[in-house]
Amino acid sequence: MNQRARLSLLVVQVLIFSLLIGLLGRLFYLQVAAGPKYRDAALSIQSRDVVTPATRGLIVDSSGVPLALNRVGIAVTVDRTKIDRQPDKGVAVLQSLAKLLKLEYADIYQRTRLCGELPKGAKAGCWTGSRFQPIPITKEADPEIALRIVERSDQYPGVSATPVAIRNYPGNIGVNGAHLLGYIGPLTENDLAGANGRSYYRSESIGKAGLEIQYDEYLRGTPGIKTVIVDRKEAVTRTSQNTKPVGGDHLVTSIDARVQASAESALADAVRRARASGYPSDGAAAVVMDVTNGQILALASYPTFDPNSYERGLTVSEAKNLYSAKAGVPALSRALQGVFAPASTFKAVSVVAAANAGYNLNTSYDCPSQVEVGTRAFQNFESKALGRISLKKAIAVSCDTIWYRIAFDEWLRDGGLKPKSDANDYFYNAAKGFQVGIKTGIDLPSESSGRLADREWRKDWYSQNKDFYCNYKTRASKSQQTAFLIQLAYENCLDGDKIRAGDAVNFSIGQGDTVITPVKLAQMYAAIANGGTLWKPTIAKAIVKTDGTVIKAFEKEKLGSLPAEKETIRFLKSALREVVISGTGAGVFSGFPIEISGKTGTAQVFGRNPNGGEKADTSWFASYAPAKKPRFAVVMMVSQGGFGASTSGVGVRKIYETLFGVKGSKVDSAEIIFPSGVPPVTLPKISPATKVKGAK
């Protein structure tokens, strides 16, 4: 062997030796250094979690009547991963399925599209879940049709039918409760990614709105997980783990199904009557609250929708309708999301402000037809002059001019357009004491806070809108170029950052930029009724197990006290009683056997409806009863509903009729909702079969 050959052999030997050592190194890295990572990866390849959803907990009213329960339905589902692989992407299958289910193909098409696949604005009715879960077309299929799908699977590839638990809102004695209860739906990718800090399995349903989402963590229970080890062909080789599903816990609410149903029908009735009188009545809300603890007995919003429609499967038109302005945006819960000027109901705040400013509540004031505030004359309601009347009478008949004067005087005293640094701001501080502009904290999602248009808000508003008003002629659209609006813009540009005299007097009668929600007004009137405590409105009373074990009891929560002397509240209560005895509420409650206290409100609304007509007034009635020993606060609001008394006042009376079992002008003791006068304190037994008391 020559030198070169010998050297070559050595080189080859060294090379091969290093290659094999390299293999060893790589092997060490894969198995020992990165071993745990690959073990996890292997586990996720081999194991499949078969999820059995837990039975969702019931939602019941305070006496145990189910508001939400579960039923067994038959779901017809479409597997996108399968139909997408068909040559025509499943068009033919979906078409024949539409024919079989007697549905529109367009609806089925839409329902099987992931929301992300559809262009903006055309997403109504889309599937919010993922491609990998079977998409239900309906959960209430006819068993015969379901059988046909299963038997002739060759004709419907990618379609299957299985029994599923469906959430059902039984609507006992006509309860709708859509805004209150919410609905459930499939998980979104966001939910799965842990957007709300909880972990879910893909096949679960989750609360999407209302109480269903608020208390989802209790209601949903724990799904049963069977972990199976599968091979490459997905055949199960063994079952490695098995946990049984644990049913969700039940939610006992303070709602009373009878009061809720009554509130809903009173609301619909109020809207009907207002419309008959020519008011557009585009929305309404009613709230019934226990003044002693903030518990909600009824919470209704109009227009509403069928809470079962989600489980049945929304059609495209149903889905669009939910958010369409033409249909009045039924998805909007006006009781906690609708903000409106409170009008004269706000005078309760003004009374507190006046008392704190040192005005004598037990003396007489002049109630002229109009008051000159600066250069402008502010009219009394319906421009009537009532002469010298007591403040109590002024509340009862809703005189505005008295408040214009007091508010204007106080505004001047605080420095007018050059406000003092230590301004008293009696009116704003009283409103702050009532927590106007702050959420009530009710246990429902998406509450609006409303708005307290005080000095700070003015400044913020000005800095945001100054540009627009100071360049109004170029910025505003053509339809906005009216003489009035141009003048308004000019004034806004000039001193829009300050509280002007007009703002101050408007504030005193609940007009202008201050807006509140119906639930806020209920909270405020409940506080007056109970002597000054602002309770957090609550719907949940307790979370309980089927056997009655209490998992969690919700205690009442005090949010604050009214900034009023006992004497002031006593005056206020007598004035509110006077409203119903001799004032604006007298006609509505004439002959009513239970003593009611309350206040009407008729708020002017600026702007025009889509049809060009001027917007009608917001009708309010805020009240509590019984007047001497208050227990319930009832508030109704009808947007563009006209007068406070005739629209909302009558509606509130109907709710009281139910609450107190009033027939005509007599109390029928058999019909009283709470014979003891107070809502149940003890928790009811949980059973899906519980019936409404006295229901036939």
Added chain:
Amino acid sequence: MSLASQRINYRKSSRPSAFAGFDPILTIAVALLLVIGTLLVYAATRNWYAANGLDPEYYLKRHILNILIGSLLAWGTTVIDYRLIRAYTPLLWILGVIGLTAVLIPGIGVEVNGANAWIGLPFGFQLQPAELAKISIIVGMSMILSERTHDTDAAQHRDVMQALVIAAIPVLLIAAQPDMGTIFIIGIAVVTIIAVSGAPMRWVVGLILVAVIGSFAAVKVGVINDYQVKRLQAFVDPNVDSQGSGYQLRQARITVGSGGLLGTGLFDGPQTNGRFVPEQQTDFIFTVAGEELGFLGSGFIIILYLTVLMRAFGIARRSTDPYGRLVCTGVIAWFAFQAFENIGMTLGMMPMTGVPLPFVSYGGSSMFATMIGFGLLQNVHARHHG
């Protein structure tokens, strides 16, 4: 040189036994590989076959049969007079070329995984002529490069060119199948033999350049099939072709990695039993070792290869005549790079090609060829022990 000769002389005189021809360490290492391979083939197939209602020992039995035939071939190759091997080499080479031509003829050749590499035989047996062609190329080249018509020991240009022709004809036929893995291994064996033959270094450098340029050109021009390009891409980025070869490579890596230090225990690998890695009794058999035997077990297999190869280098170095040395070198390059390519592919260090793991993978042709290669090593060893 002198030191090595002394040692050889010493052994010559001290080992007169009839089995002196066998290098004991080499033999033990190969035997261990065969035993481990048998267990792995059984582990890779028993569950799947049982689950599908088939004989779980189907592969085991056939594998043992292959080993028995292979052992006979190895023994024969060991004890035969090497001059006879030289005499039969042209015939072997011609048979190889005929076989390689035959697989390309539809009706005779059987297509598996996109390559026409097999000849169908009765009773479901198949023959892969490319495996046997490896031997004929190694032996043929060694013969030509060691024929001494010159004064010098080293091979000359003319010899090299002749040797290249010997290799080129079967290689071109294999390229037509196509079987790039085998070509890669043969190519490296050819370059190694030429390098060790003492031929001018220009040849070695030149051939390596030709190989590199050639493979680039092959990809560009499209001689290499789509699936092979995909395999290469999947090697660079496993997310490419995630259902095909990317899937296989990922699964292979996960299966090996999940074995950890000690493995799941023989027959107890869930990845193996779930058959997530395809071809796990043949090309991907190392994944079974990785998962079930862990780093200790699969590392031991690599150590066994190191032992076999380092012993073979010793044999090559001790060989007094160039022919034996070149044959050894060829076999070493073949075993080393086939093992490296196979394990490297499993571990994601090499692109995916369908080459079996010598002595371990299931497959008759490959088993026979490697056992003959093993016999050649023993034969050369024996000649220098008398």
